[in-house]
Amino acid sequence: MDERNDKTPEPTEPTEKATARKESVFTRLYTGTGAFDIVGHRKRWFVAFSLLMLICIGSMAFKGFNLGIEFEGGTQIQMPAQGAHGHIDPERTKEIFAGAIGENPSEAQQVGVGDAATIQVRSNTLDTNQVAQVKQALFTELQPLGSDGQPSMNVISDSAVSASWGGEISRQALLALAVFIVLVTIFLIVYFEKWMAIAALVALIHDIVVTAGVYSLVGFEVTPATVIGLLTILGFSLYDTVVVFDKVKENTRGLLNLTRRTYPEAANLALNQTLMRSINTSVIALLPVLGLLVVGYILLGAGTLQDLALVQLTGMLAGVLSSVLLATPLLVFFKMRDPKYQQQAERVRARRENQARKAAARETEDFDPADDDALAAELRREEAFAAAASVPARHPKAHQRQQQRRGGKPAGKRKR
Structure with missing residues (x-):
């Protein structure tokens, strides 16, 4: 942002901070005056x-994940949710399954609604005889209906899933993640x-890490769709961060030669x-995801x-928090380790102390107007420098004239 057109009040002075605190939260959000001291509380x-x-x-190390059948392998039996x-009831299905072979299934759930609803039962890998026993017990007890409305044994199907398929998906996902991180790193640098x-x-x-950790803590089932969804949130996670960093870059252009704000203050602004x-942006992005969750769970049942x-939903919430509360404060932490920015912060502090002394001198009527004129001249020089740093010259001659003005030399010829 051009320093000449920056009409935003600086919340760095004590009086302006007090004024910002009197404004409502929504007013401070929309005006963006820097009243929320997020960077200042970065240690928290x-x-x-x-x-x-x-x-x-x-949690990931000691509890692990609730891996789906695609990652662990096993047998899945499926049949219509309507019986004679x-x-x-899925719970009734689990009881019949356990009574048939003496082993509890890992999961039994309804997928879909209405006439298209089905019951899916997942378990460890079963042999041919065990599958036949379970299917016969389910048909005898539940009598699932076929498309003609009559009980049929043929509507009970089974499938075996190999764990190697889930492992292949995991390897491809890790490869995609590594390529993404490398390309993003090059772009950001x-x-x-x-x-x-x-x-x-x-x-x-x-x-x-937080998205994966929440899945481990809560016990959500990890499926291939989960891995795909994790990859889709990577771009959203970086979007807000890049937007904020672009504004930080704009606000801190030429900052080392100015004494209006320190780097933390400019980044916080x-x-x-x-x-x-x-x-x-986050609210607009989360609304469709919430709709997808409602449709996917309430109307269609647990599934992809x-x-x-x-x-x-988990990844977007984590991305919003990290882009606002972590990325920029972390950037400030790294930058303030540089002695150049530490020295610039000292100059800002010295200038403000000088202003405070002069303000106190005015109150005691022990003030020299020449000091005020010198301070005003200093501010004008800084504003001119900031304007020149923010708006590069379009051609060499204009650039030369800007350099002459900053050096205090007249742009025209000298009068003899």
Whole structure:
């Protein structure tokens, strides 16, 4: 953003901070004045996100995942949900299954609604005799109806799933993840800078770990659709981060030569200026996912749509939090380790102390107007420098004139 057109009040001065605190939350969101000091509380966010990641990693390490039949292998038996005695209860199906072979199935659930609803029973790999015993017991007890409305043994089907198929999906997903991270890293380094790329990648890793950790903690079943959904959230996870970083880059252009704001303040202002956009984008993106979850679970039953919606909902929420509360504070942490930005922050602090002393001198009527004129001249020089840094010259002559003005030399010829 061009410093000449920046009419946003600076929330760095004590009086302006007090004014910002009096505004309502919605007013501060829409105006983006930097009233939400997110970067200033970065240590709190670091501790919170670190604890969350430790919990997720611990759950994955000790509890593991509830892997679907595609990853562990096994046998699946399927039949219509309508029987001669009415609707078939999945729990009743599990009891009949266990009574037939003396082994409980891993899962029994209804998929779909209405006439298209089916009952799916999953278990460990069964041999041919065990499958025949289970199918016969289910037909005898439940009498599932065929398309003609009559009980039929042929409507009970079985299929065997090999664990190698799920393993192949996992390998392909990991390969895609590795390629994605490499390409994103190259783009961020070229377009932004090293520390922005590192901060964005840390936020991305956080989103992946938290999403997987939530699945482990809650016990959601991991299916191939879950793996596909995890890959789809990677782009969304980086979207908000890139938008915020682009604004940070714009706000901090030429910052080392200015004393209006420190790097943390400029980054926090950029975060506030894009905060409402991040919220609106996230809400608009989450609404279809919630709709997909409702349709997939309530109308169609547990299945591929539900698995996709669950992982996308979890990953998007994690991505929103990390892009706002983790990525930019982490960038500030890295940048403030640079002595150049530390020295610039000291100059900002010294200038504000000087302003505070002069304000106190005015109140005691012990003030030299020449000091105020010098301060105003300094501010004008900084604004001119910021304008020149923000808007590069279109041709060499204009650029030369900008350089002459910054050096205090007249643009025209000298009068003899």
